[in-house]
Amino acid sequence: MALQVGIVGGGQLARMMIAPAVEMGIDVRVLAEEPGMSAGLAASAVGDYRDLETVLAFAKDVDVITFDHEHVPQDVLRGLVAAGVAVHPGPDALAFAQDKIDMRTKLAELGMPQPEWAAVADAASLDAFIAEHGGRAVVKTPRGGYDGKGVRVVADAADAADWLDALEEGGALLAEELVSFSRELAQQVARRPSGDLIVYPVVETVQEGGVCAEAIAPAPHSAGRLADVAAEIGEAIATGLGVTGMLAVELFQTGDERLLVNELAMRPHNSGHWTQDGSVTSQFEQHLRAVLDLPLGDTALRAPHAVMVNILGGPAEGTLGERLPAALEAHPAAKIHTYGKDPRPGRKVGHVNVAGDDLDTVVYEARAAAAYFLD
Numbered sequence: 001m002a003l004q005v006g007i008v009g010g011g012q013l014a015r016m017m018i019a020p021a022v023e024m025g026i027d028v029r030v031l032a033e034e035p036g037m038s039a040g041l042a043a044s045a046v047g048d049y050r051d052l053e054t055v056l057a058f059a060k061d062v063d064v065i066t067f068d069h070e071h072v073p074q075d076v077l078r079g080l081v082a083a084g085v086a087v088h089p090g091p092d093a094l095a096f097a098q099d100k101i102d103m104r105t106k107l108a109e110l111g112m113p114q115p116e117w118a119a120v121a122d123a124a125s126l127d128a129f130i131a132e133h134g135g136r137a138v139v140k141t142p143r144g145g146y147d148g149k150g151v152r153v154v155a156d157a158a159d160a161a162d163w164l165d166a167l168e169e170g171g172a173l174l175a176e177e178l179v180s181f182s183r184e185l186a187q188q189v190a191r192r193p194s195g196d197l198i199v200y201p202v203v204e205t206v207q208e209g210g211v212c213a214e215a216i217a218p219a220p221h222s223a224g225r226l227a228d229v230a231a232e233i234g235e236a237i238a239t240g241l242g243v244t245g246m247l248a249v250e251l252f253q254t255g256d257e258r259l260l261v262n263e264l265a266m267r268p269h270n271s272g273h274w275t276q277d278g279s280v281t282s283q284f285e286q287h288l289r290a291v292l293d294l295p296l297g298d299t300a301l302r303a304p305h306a307v308m309v310n311i312l313g314g315p316a317e318g319t320l321g322e323r324l325p326a327a328l329e330a331h332p333a334a335k336i337h338t339y340g341k342d343p344r345p346g347r348k349v350g351h352v353n354v355a356g357d358d359l360d361t362v363v364y365e366a367r368a369a370a371a372y373f374l375d
Helices: 014-025 052-059 073-081 091-098 100-109 123-132 157-165 225-241 284-290 320-330 359-371
Strands: 004-008 027-032 044-048 066-068 118-121 137-140 150-156 175-176 183-191 197-199 203-208 209-215 245-253 260-263 304-311 335-336 350-356
Touching: 004 014, 004 052, 004 118, 014 027, 014 284, 044 052, 044 245, 066 284, 073 091, 073 137, 073 335, 091 100, 091 225, 091 260, 100 157, 100 175, 100 260, 123 137, 123 175, 123 203, 137 157, 150 157, 150 225, 150 359, 157 175, 183 225, 197 225, 203 359, 225 260, 245 284, 320 335, 320 359, 350 359
Parallel strands: 004 027, 004 066, 027 044
Antiparallel strands: 118 175, 137 150, 137 175, 183 197, 183 203, 183 245, 203 209, 209 304, 245 260, 304 350, 335 350
């Protein structure tokens, strides 16, 4: 009987696990939030991931439960574990991806380099933090934010007054120093429940409006000590938090070899989409291997350079499918991945991967192919 993986969440990350699962003879089932979602090809159930009984029913016949996102409540996660369901990553690890204040506290315990930060519960404490850090700071909602949501650069507590006013008793916002960085990097790590782990080459990411727009692998000028430091940070966090599956560590580079941890994601991540066509083992196959405690795959690049460019928003009129033939004809080396989503401003509707020997050519091909789907 085939191994069976249940994925909670019907987005594009679940969708992109389907192909490698089929290739390996793994049966993937998806609990989608609503009909017609990106991973509908494998949706065996539609229901509320916040309801324990719904998720328990979905998990009844699978070997392991994993996730398309980090938003499943802790009581549901722990209810699954109490019922004897294998959950990877587990609730103890996911807690640090679900709450940024908890993440910062744990990373400090592990001795990881990170921006200066504080939990602030009122205007006075936020203003004091801003004054101590050059007159500006980054404020984040601890839970629920992603792709630039739940993040503000502020010069005064009044800039976050609505968030402060909405805090529940005992709640707080996360204040961080506004880091002056030279570029953003991302380090992917895969770790099995048995403890084995493997790293991917560190990549450079380019953000637009808080959303990852491009990823370049390996990050230019990263060979040697910088790559070693990024890998050491990723491995230490994966081990220290007990992560199982894929882990993405987003990093700020503030000097030649100085890195600060920005965010964590415990699942396949946008900064690793290049691995589909640029690595021996994609992050999606690797995640399945890891959560099933199977031997991990080779993470070497298939070519000297690989680039991913997101298709953000899509065409103002028509569908991505209508643009596909022209893009394929103009850029036959490009690998185009679409998510089955309707175009909408700012929405991630697909991405383009290109791998090759010359970085400038690879970047051009990826950007030009992606441009066919934009107006």
